[in-house]
Amino acid sequence: MVRTGRLATDRIVLRAFESTDLEALRAYLNEASMIGRRYIPWKIRDLAPLTVKQTEGVLDAWAEEKKGFTLAIALQETGELVGHAGCNWHWDAHCPGIDLAISPAHQRRGVGAEVAKLLLAYLFENTPAHNVSSWTSDWNEAAMGFARSLGFTESGRIPRCGIRDGRFVEDVIFDMLRPEWEAIREGEDAHGA
Amino acid sequence: MALEGKLVRLREERPEDQPLFVELRNDLSTQGWNVALPPTYTVGMYVKRLEAMEFSYERDSARFSVEMKASGDLAGYITYSDLQERIGATVGIAMARPFWGTGAALDAQETLLGFLFCELGLRVVHLWSHSGNPRALGLAEKSGFAITGRVREGMYKNGRLLDTIVMSLLREDYFRRHPDLEDILPSPLQSA
Numbered sequence: 001m002v003r004t005g006r007l008a009t010d011r012i013v014l015r016a017f018e019s020t021d022l023e024a025l026r027a028y029l030n031e032a033s034m035i036g037r038r039y040i041p042w043k044i045r046d047l048a049p050l051t052v053k054q055t056e057g058v059l060d061a062w063a064e065e066k067k068g069f070t071l072a073i074a075l076q077e078t079g080e081l082v083g084h085a086g087c088n089w090h091w092d093a094h095c096p097g098i099d100l101a102i103s104p105a106h107q108r109r110g111v112g113a114e115v116a117k118l119l120l121a122y123l124f125e126n127t128p129a130h131n132v133s134s135w136t137s138d139w140n141e142a143a144m145g146f147a148r149s150l151g152f153t154e155s156g157r158i159p160r161c162g163i164r165d166g167r168f169v170e171d172v173i174f175d176m177l178r179p180e181w182e183a184i185r186e187g188e189d190a191h192g193a
Numbered sequence: 194m195a196l197e198g199k200l201v202r203l204r205e206e207r208p209e210d211q212p213l214f215v216e217l218r219n220d221l222s223t224q225g226w227n228v229a230l231p232p233t234y235t236v237g238m239y240v241k242r243l244e245a246m247e248f249s250y251e252r253d254s255a256r257f258s259v260e261m262k263a264s265g266d267l268a269g270y271i272t273y274s275d276l277q278e279r280i281g282a283t284v285g286i287a288m289a290r291p292f293w294g295t296g297a298a299l300d301a302q303e304t305l306l307g308f309l310f311c312e313l314g315l316r317v318v319h320l321w322s323h324s325g326n327p328r329a330l331g332l333a334e335k336s337g338f339a340i341t342g343r344v345r346e347g348m349y350k351n352g353r354l355l356d357t358i359v360m361s362l363l364r365e366d367y368f369r370r371h372p373d374l375e376d377i378l379p380s381p382l383q384s385a
Binding site for chain 2: 090091092094095130131133153154155157158159160161162163166167168173175177
């Protein structure tokens with residue numbers, strides 16, 4: 001059960017961004033491997049390194065979200081910022097979306113899975129969500145594998161959403177229905193996860 | 194100059210168009226998105242929205258009024274939005290009931306597609322609909338759109354759970370369906 005106002009595990013906590021996070025946020029957003037998968041507000045082009053002012057714009061846009069939130073992912077032990085994650089229901093609270101980005105230095109350590117499970121539990125336990133979706137790109141094999149490992153179903157691809165490395169990019173839609181999440185949760189409980 | 198189709202012309206919207214647009218917006222059978230509810234829009238709201246539009250060369254969307262060429266009657270509107278320059282956009286259409294089944298919607302759709310592919314040079318056009326709207330899906334299929342994705346049970350409308358559906362039309366498929374047109378726009382992709 002995710003208690004309202006507390007999104008945390010033993011290892012990480014999702015907390016509000018502060019202005020003091022600016023440089024750490026900018027540092028990982030500007031790492032080359034993050035380009036195209038930074039999950040920043042869509043009006044800010046996700047193609048090139050961000051200036052300090054642009055990064056402030058990212059924080060400002062997140063702060064102004066009305067139907068959803070984007071939070072900092074910080075390590076419980078050190079407080080280090082290791083990524084950001086959020087959910088939104090701009091279109092309909094019936095079918096919100098989630099997204100997350102982990103700093104390259106902290107990827108492949110299970111942080112993303114912990115965050116995603118927190119967000120899914122938050123949405124299914126604290127909002128009217130029936131279908132939770134998550135979008136990625138077809139070039140991002142790691143993200144697609146990650147979504148499948150969490151129990152998401154690939155429900156479609158939208159062609160030509162951009163151009164990357166000389167080829168068109170497809171957006172890939174993954175989604176999870178409430179009964180599917182409940183079944184996964186029951187399975188984890190049965191195995192003491 | 195308006196975009197000329199066979200049956201319709203697509204022109205800029207005008208204040209006098211707004212009562213019909215409000216009627217279409219407030220009709221649950223011609224709009225289905227929860228975000229647009231409740232159906233209590235007024236002509237005053239729509240006129241203000243129109244008057245708030247300012248001149249710009251950075252427009253990423255447009256709404257065209259669909260006017261019947263023979264009679265001059267206003268039949269509905271058709272839009273594109275989320276423009277990615279020279280790559281893609283998303284279209285939408287709403288037509289008044291008297292013009293359903295007349296071919297006006299298909300002609301408006303084809304006229305807008307001609308603009309998007311032959312003037313804006315797009316590589317793909319998308320549209321969003323839902324599984325409870327076979328009329329809209331069928332109209333899209335007539336122009337070559339194919340279902341590429343869905344959000345399962347992503348909509349609740351009229352007491353039913355429906356799939357949200359995204360359909361796409363690729364540039365080469367558009368030109369294949371229009372052999373009278375030649376596509377001379379160079380590909381943005383690396384040659385093999």
